Amino acid sequence: MKDQNHYDIIIIGAGPIGMACAIEAKKANLSYLIIEKGALVNSLFNYPVFMTFFSTSQKLEIGGVPFVTINPKPNRNEAVEYYRRVAEKFDLNINLFERVIEVEKNESAIFKIKTAKENYTSGNVIVATGFYDVPLLMNVPGEDLPKVTHYYKDPHLYAFQNVLVVGANNSGVDAALETYRKGANVTMLIRSEELGPHVKYWVRPDIENRIKEGAITAHFHSQLLEIREGEVDIQTPEGIKTIPNDFVIAMTGYQPDFSMLRKFGIDLPESLCPVYNEETMETNIKGLYLAGVVCGGLDTHKLFIENSRVHAEMILKNIVGK
Incomplete structure (x- = not known):
């Protein structure tokens, strides 16, 4: 009997990049679950109400879904609505308001994921948690x-x-x-x-x-x-x-949750830039991947939605290739 709480991939974080990973997993016919501690695209939800993006709407698109806006640059409200509609279109499997507490890999190379609500197992884990949760x-x-x-x-x-x-x-x-x-x-x-x-x-x-x-x-x-x-x-x-x-x-800036990354076993040198393979996005722990702006460490101006969307395809290509 199949374990209902076992997935090919567990994705931590329901931001744009976490959602992009889920879309790629769905295309590859792999079972997946996104686990998010807050609301859908929680960081964007907490942006200033009238914020305008630096990126154009085309560069914020995921899953091939057009992001239509009449303005040269989309604003926060338009982005929140767009990503909600994308989640609906792909019927993404997402658990919201569920915080991940532990991620451990057992002797059988299976990840055990403990949250505040449930326990899961998975062959692969993608951490796409961004950097907006811990202010400097x-x-x-x-x-x-x-x-x-x-x-x-x-x-x-x-x-x-x-x-x-x-x-x-x-x-x-x-x-x-x-x-x-x-x-x-x-x-x-x-x-x-x-x-x-x-x-x-x-x-x-x-x-x-x-x-x-x-x-x-x-x-x-x-x-x-x-x-x-x-x-x-x-x-x-x-x-x-x-x-x-x-x-x-x-407005002094933000940083990834380094304590969480260390707890998961991800190597963090003195620079606090997580160690990962830039071709596959896999960390020092096989099957554990990083996606999105969390990869930049303290250099939060290095990665954005527009230049980290590709991480989803890179990760799924590696997982499928295995």
Whole structure:
């Protein structure tokens, strides 16, 4: 009798790349299950509501399903809807809101996967968990206060408030501009001497002009020292300044869940870039693969949806070839 909880492939993560892997598994007539700790495309769901992608819609497509939008670049809401429709079209086998706790390989070369809800076995495991789950902390006093967030979503919350935005890449610039336009008094705190090099080209003139005219205050070569209920201390080239503050939006970046990768037995050198075969995406553990932006380690600007979609085909080609 066939074990109903055994699959040819278990895919951890229901983001675009995890879904792409499932589509390829389905094409190869292999049994599979996607296990996702949150909602479908959970990272995209947690993106800012009005975020616009840098990529065109064509470069975000998976499974050969057209991503149609009337805008030059799709936004977060369009992407969430697109991937939901893709999941429906392929009738993907997905367990949502189920966290993977353990992945172990037994003596028979079978993986045992334990989740918060169930136990499974599989011949192969694909980790496609992205990097959005673990924010890079500032490690300053007061960072744990409720008014501090590392996940900015909707600017309305910050209307008519004193807002400090930490960071000067796309997420920080978007948060600063959107909250400013909802009436917030916005201050940006930037470690370097200029805005991030990857700021979207159509947004850069906007933020530069707002800073130039003084609508948004920007402190370059500066850092946050302490957060308190009604104010913050910042270190600037002119010395320490205390400014009124209601909210801190810390857009300091994110990283893969390295503790999870180590727990699975994946080699992580000092660079924290996981070890894997770049032709097959297989890790040091046979049958355990990495897919998507999780492969980049701390270099989260290295891989995107558009240039990691190919991982799905590479992995399934290797699995089928075995």
